[in-house]
Amino acid sequence: MVVELISVGTELLLGNIVNTNAAWLAEKCAALGLSCYYQTVVGDNRDRLAATLRTGLERSDILILSGGLGPTQDDLTKETAAEVFGQPLGMDPHSLERIETFFAEKGLEMTENNKKQALVPQGAAVVDNDNGTAPGLILTKDGKRMILLPGPPNELKPMFEGSIAPFLTKLTGKEEGAVIYSKTVKICGQGESSVESRITDLEQLSNPTVAPYAKIGEVHLRVTARAADEKEARKMVKPVVKELKARFGSLVYTTEEDVTLEKSVVDLLLANNLTVSTIESCSGGLLAARLINIPGVSEVFKSGYISYSNKAKRKIAGVKKSTLAKYGAVSSQTAGEMARGAALLSKADVTLSITGIAGPEGGTAEKPVGLVYMGCYVCGTTRVKEFRFSGNRAKIRESAVSAALTMMRQCILEYYSEKTFGKKE
Amino acid sequence: MVVELISVGTELLLGNIVNTNAAWLAEKCAALGLSCYYQTVVGDNRDRLAATLRTGLERSDILILSGGLGPTQDDLTKETAAEVFGQPLGMDPHSLERIETFFAEKGLEMTENNKKQALVPQGAAVVDNDNGTAPGLILTKDGKRMILLPGPPNELKPMFEGSIAPFLTKLTGKEEGAVIYSKTVKICGQGESSVESRITDLEQLSNPTVAPYAKIGEVHLRVTARAADEKEARKMVKPVVKELKARFGSLVYTTEEDVTLEKSVVDLLLANNLTVSTIESCSGGLLAARLINIPGVSEVFKSGYISYSNKAKRKIAGVKKSTLAKYGAVSSQTAGEMARGAALLSKADVTLSITGIAGPEGGTAEKPVGLVYMGCYVCGTTRVKEFRFSGNRAKIRESAVSAALTMMRQCILEYYSEKTFGKKE
Numbered sequence: 079m080v081v082e083l084i085s086v087g088t089e090l091l092l093g094n095i096v097n098t099n100a101a102w103l104a105e106k107c108a109a110l111g112l113s114c115y116y117q118t119v120v121g122d123n124r125d126r127l128a129a130t131l132r133t134g135l136e137r138s139d140i141l142i143l144s145g146g147l148g149p150t151q152d153d154l155t156k157e158t159a160a161e162v163f164g165q166p167l168g169m170d171p172h173s174l175e176r177i178e179t180f181f182a183e184k185g186l187e188m189t190e191n192n193k194k195q196a197l198v199p200q201g202a203a204v205v206d207n208d209n210g211t212a213p214g215l216i217l218t219k220d221g222k223r224m225i226l227l228p229g230p231p232n233e234l235k236p237m238f239e240g241s242i243a244p245f246l247t248k249l250t251g252k253e254e255g256a257v258i259y260s261k262t263v264k265i266c267g268q269g270e271s272s273v274e275s276r277i278t279d280l281e282q283l284s285n286p287t288v289a290p291y292a293k294i295g296e297v298h299l300r301v302t303a304r305a306a307d308e309k310e311a312r313k314m315v316k317p318v319v320k321e322l323k324a325r326f327g328s329l330v331y332t333t334e335e336d337v338t339l340e341k342s343v344v345d346l347l348l349a350n351n352l353t354v355s356t357i358e359s360c361s362g363g364l365l366a367a368r369l370i371n372i373p374g375v376s377e378v379f380k381s382g383y384i385s386y387s388n389k390a391k392r393k394i395a396g397v398k399k400s401t402l403a404k405y406g407a408v409s410s411q412t413a414g415e416m417a418r419g420a421a422l423l424s425k426a427d428v429t430l431s432i433t434g435i436a437g438p439e440g441g442t443a444e445k446p447v448g449l450v451y452m453g454c455y456v457c458g459t460t461r462v463k464e465f466r467f468s469g470n471r472a473k474i475r476e477s478a479v480s481a482a483l484t485m486m487r488q489c490i491l492e493y494y495s496e497k498t499f500g501k502k503e
Numbered sequence: 504m505v506v507e508l509i510s511v512g513t514e515l516l517l518g519n520i521v522n523t524n525a526a527w528l529a530e531k532c533a534a535l536g537l538s539c540y541y542q543t544v545v546g547d548n549r550d551r552l553a554a555t556l557r558t559g560l561e562r563s564d565i566l567i568l569s570g571g572l573g574p575t576q577d578d579l580t581k582e583t584a585a586e587v588f589g590q591p592l593g594m595d596p597h598s599l600e601r602i603e604t605f606f607a608e609k610g611l612e613m614t615e616n617n618k619k620q621a622l623v624p625q626g627a628a629v630v631d632n633d634n635g636t637a638p639g640l641i642l643t644k645d646g647k648r649m650i651l652l653p654g655p656p657n658e659l660k661p662m663f664e665g666s667i668a669p670f671l672t673k674l675t676g677k678e679e680g681a682v683i684y685s686k687t688v689k690i691c692g693q694g695e696s697s698v699e700s701r702i703t704d705l706e707q708l709s710n711p712t713v714a715p716y717a718k719i720g721e722v723h724l725r726v727t728a729r730a731a732d733e734k735e736a737r738k739m740v741k742p743v744v745k746e747l748k749a750r751f752g753s754l755v756y757t758t759e760e761d762v763t764l765e766k767s768v769v770d771l772l773l774a775n776n777l778t779v780s781t782i783e784s785c786s787g788g789l790l791a792a793r794l795i796n797i798p799g800v801s802e803v804f805k806s807g808y809i810s811y812s813n814k815a816k817r818k819i820a821g822v823k824k825s826t827l828a829k830y831g832a833v834s835s836q837t838a839g840e841m842a843r844g845a846a847l848l849s850k851a852d853v854t855l856s857i858t859g860i861a862g863p864e865g866g867t868a869e870k871p872v873g874l875v876y877m878g879c880y881v882c883g884t885t886r887v888k889e890f891r892f893s894g895n896r897a898k899i900r901e902s903a904v905s906a907a908l909t910m911m912r913q914c915i916l917e918y919y920s921e922k923t924f925g926k927k928e
Contacts, residue, residue: 091539093529094716098521100544105518114516115551117544119525126540133558260517271574271614281576290575291514294657300519356788356809362795363781363788366809370787371897373863375811381819382809384781384791390806390849424815438798448608466609469634472796473657 082138086146088121111257145229147212149191160199170198259311267484295480355426359433381424395419410462417453454489507563511571513546536683570654572637585624595623684736692909720905780851784858806849820844835887842878879914
């Protein structure tokens with residue numbers, strides 16, 4: 079069964095708001111096993127909306143519309159859908175009563191145009207709205223359906239979960255539909271083409287499918303299966319995820335949907351009872367900021383330092399004057415001293431230092447823009463690494479922070495794999 | 504001239520990611536005076552993408568596509584667009600060289616599938632990508648155009664602003680005998696409805712138009728005129744910008760396109776020969792990171808500290824144990840001591856401290872999630888302010904950083920307006 083999402087609203091076309099409803103509905107529909115091939119955004123315009131509905135009805139079984147059910151003249155989703163299906167509007171006493179109660183309970187006066195919201199196309203099923211005045215509607219004609227939902231997320235989401243999802247489940251169950259189940263294998267420290275060159279065979283699979291998505295410093299491999307029920311779909315996904323984990327080993331930092339790279343690092347610190355401090359130059363606090371975006375980080379995060387100038391590198395981290403003079407601020411030697419200095423100062427078990435040239439100025443032939451050194455101190459041992467990133471200043475800094483999280487993760491894992499005496503006391 | 508936005512990617516159809524590119528592009532197109540009636544999302548599927556392109560070309564002059572330009576088998580936007588226009592693909596030596604250089608500079612090996620990214624439809628204009636390997640493309644046929652952009656926002660945005668926006672400006676100017684000229688009045692420290700209530704009369708204007716765009720902690724008012732030539736359009740925009748400056752006074756931090764709030768603060772520091780340090784708790788380095796994203800900040804930025812724990816607040820900034828015990832870490836007293844302590848430690852002329860509850864845990868009835876205190880020290884004087892932000896952890900932290908930049912700006916301006924003996928020696 080094929081659904082199509084149609085979002086109605088000129089504010090979306092002008093870019094005043096981001097279409098989070100579409101992403102939310104898309105995820106819910108995929109979980110219900112519905113296929114979705116198109117999403118469309120169209121403004122509050124009767125002719126263009128009608129054309130969009132007619133096109134959608136030709137290629138999909140169910141159109142899910144959101145927005146345009148309000149009381150104002152602009153709002154004409156219901157009127158247009160009713161016209162396309164040739165089902166005239168009539169007053170629905172049940173909805174009118176609910177709207178009147180809604181206003182009475184809030185102690186507000188109901189205006190004349192709110193009555194418009196109780197008008198319902200002939201034969202449509204009414205879905206009560208517990209969080210607003212516009213009821214949802216399900217219109218049916220010749221086996222095709224249009225589901226009309228209010229635009230505000232706090233009305234749309236509970237209505238979809240409470241009424242529309244059960245309706246769709248029943249509908250697809252009847253028609254022997256299928257369930258889609260996905261799992262994402264998240265890989266850090268590898269480029270997209272390098273990852274892909276190792277999975278060309280798996281990309282040929284048709285069920286489950288394997289699809290790569292590149293992020294800065296990460297590649298996510300999404301494994302998706304379609305089956306009669308979720309249990310079977312999970313069973314199909316499992317061996318592929320296992321195979322990917324075997325191929326990429328410790329480069330896989332998680333297979334959980336809600337775990338980010340920074341969360342995996344914080345979890346690793348928590349699990350090993352390690353504290354952390356950061357000392358940053360070109361990244362200017364971005365590494366600390368990403369770690370601190372994880373709730374609960376307070377148990378592991380000791381201090382963050384931003385030593386942008388040479389003076390600050392000496393003063394905060396105790397980088398030697400001679401090191402800066404001989405090797406420069408952007409060097410493996412300085413990165414190492416920064417990491418050790420921050421550990422000494424903050425008494426953290428793990429520290430990470432970043433020093434580099436983010437540009438656009440400051441690059442030379444020998445030390446070009448994008449050259450970054452990082453030091454990672456783990457319980458007395460310091461490793462240093464050189465990186466070369468490309469892009470503008472913001473891109474270089476973001477790339478550096480992703481690489482820093484990856485390096486921190488790898489150094490901690492290596493520290494424990496090399497030790498024979500187990501975890502920190 | 505009518506544009507249509509087409510986003511390509513199965514990950515959008517599955518709801519794995521939110522379509523922020525569409526909102527961003529929509530806003531830019533609106534600002535350029537282009538009409539946009541439809542946005543479509545379609546998956547990585549050749550037939551459906553081709554059908555979407557054909558439909559789009561019937562009803563719009565320019566299709567702006569994003570996504571599907573990567574090196575993998577999934578990526579077929581270019582191939583499909585070339586097929587629809589009947590323009591066969593050929594190797595572009597210039598793009599190939601750029602991709603080779605990209606990999607060489609990173610010290611990475613280029614895989615065979617990256618070569619695919621240098622294939623270009625016959626007659627297409629190539630737009631260099633400074634932040635990735637996929638070049639942008641402009642295809643033209645029978646007066647219709649398809650503009651192909653890479654999907655990653657950090658590649659799409661600079662490419663659009665640097666190359667596509669100027670191209671579209673020239674195109675619309677040429678073909679309608681009219682030029683569109685815009686100037687943006689950027690306001691900090693005011694909410695959207697508060698700003699809008701003061702410009703209801705100006706919002707009625709039809710040429711030039713005044714349109715508000717809300718950002719976190721800022722409101723931008725875009726004044727746009729359409730005229731026969733740029734000189735005339737500028738003349739029309741000027742008095743409206745002047746009027747807005749008069750109404751909002753020092754809340755207007757710039758009218759320059761490329762000046763951000765953080766750049767205006769760095770410029771203010773440079774102009775007054777002031778140095779700056781930051782000390783952050785809940786914002787965890789984001790304030791320093793925004794300042795350090797401005798090239799040339801090294802002349803003014805002394806040190807940044809992230810004192811997330813109480814211990815770090817005491818150790819780094821010398822906040823008194825009794826202050827923390829009596830008033831708590833989130834209090835005006837702690838914020839003030841943090842600002843003064845950072846000034847003492849780093850010897851900066853200006854410091855800003857942030858301490859607050861970003862959530863989701865840690866809030867109480869008395870001190871709810873979103874409560875933030877900031878201290879701003881300017882050459883010996885410290886001011887403290889209380890803020891209440893709403894939203895999730897990330898939103899609260901971003902709001903705090905914007906408010907911190909606004910507060911720093913206001914405190915510096917007030918310091919100089921109250922002084923009679925001029926600038927710092």
